[in-house]
Amino acid sequence: MHIGVPKEIKDNENRVGMIPSGVQTLVDNGHTVSVETGAGQGSGIGDEEYVDAGADIVSADEAWDADMVVKIKEPMESEYGYLEDGKIVFTYFHLAASRSLTEEVLDSGIVAIAYETVEKDGGLPLLRPMSQVAGRMAPLMGSYYLTKHNRGSGVLLPGIPGVEPGHVLVLGGGTVGENAARVAADMGAEVTVLEVDQERMQELDELLPSNVSTRISNTHNLEEELENTDVLVGAVLVPGGKAPTLVTEEHLDLMRTGSVIVDVAVDQGGCVETTEPTSHSDPVYQKQGVTHYAVTNMPGAYARTATFAITNATMPYIRKIAENGWRHTLKEDDGFLKGLNAAHGELTYRQVADDFGMDWTEPGSVL
Numbered sequence: 001m002h003i004g005v006p007k008e009i010k011d012n013e014n015r016v017g018m019i020p021s022g023v024q025t026l027v028d029n030g031h032t033v034s035v036e037t038g039a040g041q042g043s044g045i046g047d048e049e050y051v052d053a054g055a056d057i058v059s060a061d062e063a064w065d066a067d068m069v070v071k072i073k074e075p076m077e078s079e080y081g082y083l084e085d086g087k088i089v090f091t092y093f094h095l096a097a098s099r100s101l102t103e104e105v106l107d108s109g110i111v112a113i114a115y116e117t118v119e120k121d122g123g124l125p126l127l128r129p130m131s132q133v134a135g136r137m138a139p140l141m142g143s144y145y146l147t148k149h150n151r152g153s154g155v156l157l158p159g160i161p162g163v164e165p166g167h168v169l170v171l172g173g174g175t176v177g178e179n180a181a182r183v184a185a186d187m188g189a190e191v192t193v194l195e196v197d198q199e200r201m202q203e204l205d206e207l208l209p210s211n212v213s214t215r216i217s218n219t220h221n222l223e224e225e226l227e228n229t230d231v232l233v234g235a236v237l238v239p240g241g242k243a244p245t246l247v248t249e250e251h252l253d254l255m256r257t258g259s260v261i262v263d264v265a266v267d268q269g270g271c272v273e274t275t276e277p278t279s280h281s282d283p284v285y286q287k288q289g290v291t292h293y294a295v296t297n298m299p300g301a302y303a304r305t306a307t308f309a310i311t312n313a314t315m316p317y318i319r320k321i322a323e324n325g326w327r328h329t330l331k332e333d334d335g336f337l338k339g340l341n342a343a344h345g346e347l348t349y350r351q352v353a354d355d356f357g358m359d360w361t362e363p364g365s366v367l
Helices: 022-028 047-053 060-064 077-082 099-108 126-145 175-187 198-207 221-226 250-254 264-268 299-322 326-331 350-356
Strands: 001-004 032-036 057-058 069-072 088-091 111-114 166-172 190-197 212-216 231-234 258-263 285-287 290-293 338-345
Touching: 001 060, 022 032, 022 047, 022 299, 022 350, 032 060, 057 060, 057 221, 057 338, 060 077, 060 250, 069 299, 099 285, 099 326, 099 338, 099 350, 126 175, 126 290, 126 299, 166 175, 175 190, 175 212, 175 231, 190 198, 190 221, 198 212, 212 221, 212 231, 212 250, 221 250, 231 264, 258 264, 299 326, 299 338
Parallel strands: 001 032, 001 069, 032 057, 069 088, 088 111, 166 190, 166 231, 190 212, 231 258, 258 290
Antiparallel strands: 111 338, 285 290
16 A cells, blocks of 8 residues: 655654654555655654655655544645545544535545544543643643743642642543543642543542542533632543533633633534634644633644654554455454545544534444
């Protein structure tokens, strides 16, 4: 199979879809890998490393002219012209956040396999590593934007002797939420996690430090917590679907001036009503005195760590498709089949269809 690895073009997206060791594995098994020149530069990987691993260094047009394209972020509008019927594109799509992208994917007829909806043993193995990065970033970003010169409240999250620490509120106790709570707690903040699953709250209570408490997620508890929140981390996930709105515009009136919202759920539309997608070059805005950080590719800030983390997870799946083709591979793996979001103009992921009121096709029927 011919596999293409284009350079990411989203704002400050410095990750890359494959590292040299992955290239070498594929080439050693008889496949061809074309990597766009400069694709790995943002992750500290030079073209010469790809050449040494057996890749061809090519233009963007040539990288996209492959049987399967492996990348990190969803196709940007300027890349739509590369989308062709039957081409496999393996990446983060987050279709529920964009009806226009969903329609383009369907119109083009590509085989869209989304990292974020692949399942294994009840988990999301290709979303997990980036959720870990984004979760660990969230308190760091929140703390930075609490600084007074960033229009924050001036609260130091760890506090100091004689001055109480700041309070971090985490909405959702999944991978993002757990990692955000752990880092915030390690910084010395007081942390509360709101979660709907009683068993998960028990797990978090056992896993996390003593300065993390859990509460059941409901409107009463949310409103009570918001009054004392310095940093709110939105960590709610509906796999493949649009995130539910938990924090309304009216809720911002309960928050202190200069507090910060980091809505990690922005990739799936955000769990805060006032969330608007931002970029690393222009990451924040203020509404009602509350700073909003809603960067849609947070892990791109720590590109080298993130690149190696995600490619460690994706390479076994890439190898299976390269060796056996997408139809056979997905037919043999129900968890991998759940990654199929669209194929040949058919929408095959029900949650996306439900969010947009579209028709959908059972994924097994397109194999």
